[in-house]
Amino acid sequence: MTDQASASTSGAASVAPSALRMSRGVTVTWWYTLSGVMGFNLSLVLFWSLMLVGWGKPLGEVLIVGIGGLVWTASTLPLLFDYRHRDESTATLRRRVIVPVLVAVVYGIAAGLVSGSWLVGAVPIVQSLVLLSWQRGVRLRFVAASTILLFCLWLIDMGVPFTATGDAADMAGIWTLGLYSVFVPFLTVLSLWWWDVLIMLDRARISEARLGATQERLRVATDVHDLQGHHLQVIALQLELTEKLLSRGDPEAAVEQLRLARTSVDEARQGTRDLATRFRSVSLGDELANARDLLRAAGISADASIGPDADAAPADVLGPVIRETTTNVLRHGGGRRAHLTLTRTPDSTWRYEITNDVAPNAVRSDDGAGLAGIERRAAEAGGTLDVGQDGDEFAVVVTIPARGVA
Template sequence: MSSSSALASPLGDPPPGARALARGITATWWYTVTAVVFIEVFLVFAWALRVLATPVEPAAIVVVGIGGIVWLASTTVLLSAYRHRVENGPGFPWARIAVPLLVAVVYGVAAGLAANSWLFGVMPVAQSVVLLNWQRGVRVRVVGLATLVMIGVAFVDGARGALGGGIPDWIPTLYAIVIPAMSVSSLWWWDVLVTLDRARASEARLAATQERLRIATDVHDLQGHHLQVIALQLELAERLMPRDPDAALGELRAARASVDDARQGTRDLATRFRSVPLGDEVANARDLLSAAGIAVEAEIAPDAGEAPASALGPVIRETTTNVLRHGAGRHARLSFARAGEGWRYEVVNDVDPGALREHAGSGLDGMKRRIAEVGGTLEVRDEGGEFAVVVTVPSRDDADRGGPR
C-alpha cells in the first residue's frame, strides 16, 4: 500500500518520503511491469516470426531480435522513471528518458527497414512515448493519436503490399496497433492503486490526528478544571491565613486533595488510552503467530474484554514472544476463557529441543511475580514435546484490589 517526492535513482529505491508507499504496493508494481514487458516481448517475437517467414537477409533477423531485446531493456528504464515520477511535475526528466527514447527511434528505423514495414518502424517509438509521465488528460490524447498514426501506417503498408493477406500476417499488425492502449491500461490500474494507497494513508493520518486532538482535549479539560480549583483554594487559603489559620489550613488540605484527584485522573486517563481489550490481545497474538507460519488454534471467550488487562496483557505478549523465539514453529494453541470466579489463559506450542532450557529464564520469573501480585497462579508444563504456560487470575474486581495473597 504519500506526498510528491523527488526522483530517485533510475533502478534504485524511491526517495525516503515514498518508501512507505513503495513497500506497501511493490508486488503490484512488479505485476504491472511484468504485464507491460510481456506484451512487448510477445510483439517482438511475433514480428520476428513474420520476418523469418519472408526471404530476408540474416542481418534482418539479428536487427529484429537483438535490437528488440535492447529496446525492451530501454522500456524498463522508462517504467522505472514512471514509477518514481513527480506528480504534476514540470516537464520530463530528460536525463533519464533521453537514451531510452533514442534507442526506440534507432530500433524503429532499423527494424522497420529490416521488416520492410512502416508500422514496425513507428511501433517502438509510439510504445516508448506512451510510457512517459503524461498528464492524465494529455496521456489519453497521446494514446489515441499514437493508435491513429499506427492505423494509418498499417494501411500504407497494406497499400504497398508489405502485409500479407492471411490471418497470421495480420496478427502482428493488430497487436502493434493495440499495444499502446494495452500498456497504458496496465499503468492506469497502477495509478488507481497508488491513489487508493494514498487515500488509505491519508485516512490513517487523519484518524491519528483526531485521536491526538481528542487526547489533548481530555487532558486540557481534566487538568484545567483541577488546576483552576487548586488555584482558587490556594488563593482562599492565602486570604484566610492572617485572620483564620484553621480555615486556611483546611483549604490547603483541600488543595492537596485536589492535587491527588488530578494525579489520579491523569493516571486513569493514561490507562484508558494505553489499555487494549484482552480479546484483542489474544487475537493479535494469534495473527502474529499465523504470520510467522505457525498453525494456530485459538479459543477466545466472547466476554474476554472483562478480564484484567493490566495483569494479563503483558503475559500474553511475553508468551507470544516465547513461542516465536523458542518454539519449533509448527503449531500452537491459545485458550482464554472464564475459570470459575476468575480467568484462565493457556498457550501451548511445540518446542525446539535446543531451546528448552531458555524457557525457565527471567521472562517466566517476571510473569510469575506479576501474576502473584494480583493473586493469580502461573503453571509451566514441559511434556510430550510441547511447552505449556497456564495462567489463572481472579476477576477484574479482585485483581484491582490486589486479590488474595
C-alpha cells in the first residue's frame, strides 16, 4: 500500500491496528503451527493409550496415561504462546515456563512407570523442553542429542517387551510406537522453524516498506532542496544587484531587477506547487487497489471492479471520494464484505459505487459530514450523489460527467 493512501486514511487505520501490524497470512500460519504441534502431542497420547489397551493393561493405568496426557498437552499451550512472543535478542528461560515443564516431568515419570517404557516416560519431557525459547543454535543441538537419547531408550524398550507374550504383534506395536515417538520432537522443531522463516519474511517485508518510504522522503527532500536552493540563490543575487544599482543611482535598472526577483519568486512557488502535486497524485486504479487492501487488512472481504480506462477519470474529484467512502465503511459499516466499482457509462459519465453490508448493531454517525462533503465535491464537478440502503446492504453511488470537471 502506498504512503499516500496510508496518510489519507489515517483515521480509518486506527480501526484495526493489530491487523495492520502483522499480515493476516502470518497470523493464520501461526495457528496452523500451534494446531500441528498440539496434534502431535494428542496423537502421541492417543497412541500410547491404545497400545496399553491392546497389551491388556488395567483401566486405571490407561486412564493415567490418557487423562494425564491431556493435562500435559494443555500445559504446552503456554510454552507455544511464549515462543510466539519471544525476543530472539534476549532469549531467556522465563519463570512462567517452570510449571509447564514440571507438569511434563511429572507426567513423563508417571507414564513411564505405568507403561514400563523408558521411551514413553522421556518423550513428554523432551517435547516440552523443545518448545522453550532457546537461544539461536541451542535448540538444534538439543534436538540432535535428545533424538539420539530417545533412539537409545527405544532400543532398550525393544529388549523389554511390554507384555509377557512378546509375539510379533507386540513387537510391531513397539516398532510403530518407537518410530513415531522418536521423531515427534524433530517434527515439532521443523514446524517451529517454518514459523520462524515466515516471521523473518514478514519482518523483511515491513523493513522493505519502511526503507521504500524513507527513500521516497529523501528523494522529496532532495528535489525540494534543489528547487528552492536554485531559486533562492537567484533571488539573492538579484536583490544584491538591486542594492548595488540603487547605490549607483540607477533606479530604473534596480526596479527591473526587482521585477525579475518577483518572477523568480513566482517560479519557485509554482515549482513547489508542481512538485507537491506530482507526489500527491495517485491514479484512480491505485486508489481503488489501496482502498481494497485497507478494507481487507481490517478484516473485511473486499473486491474491486476497475474499468480499463479508469485512470482517465477525474482523480482530483474521485480520489478524495474513494478515500472518504472507504473511511466511512471502516468507521460505521461494521460488516464483513464490500465491493468497489469504477466504470465509464455509455453516456460518457464516470460512475463510482461502493456497497457494503451493515451490521445490525453498527454505530451510525448523525452529523453526516462525510456524505455532505462527498455531495459537495460531486456537485462542484457537475455530478450527483445517491445513497441508498436495501436491508443490510448500504450503497453510495457518485456520478461525474466526463467533461464536467472544472
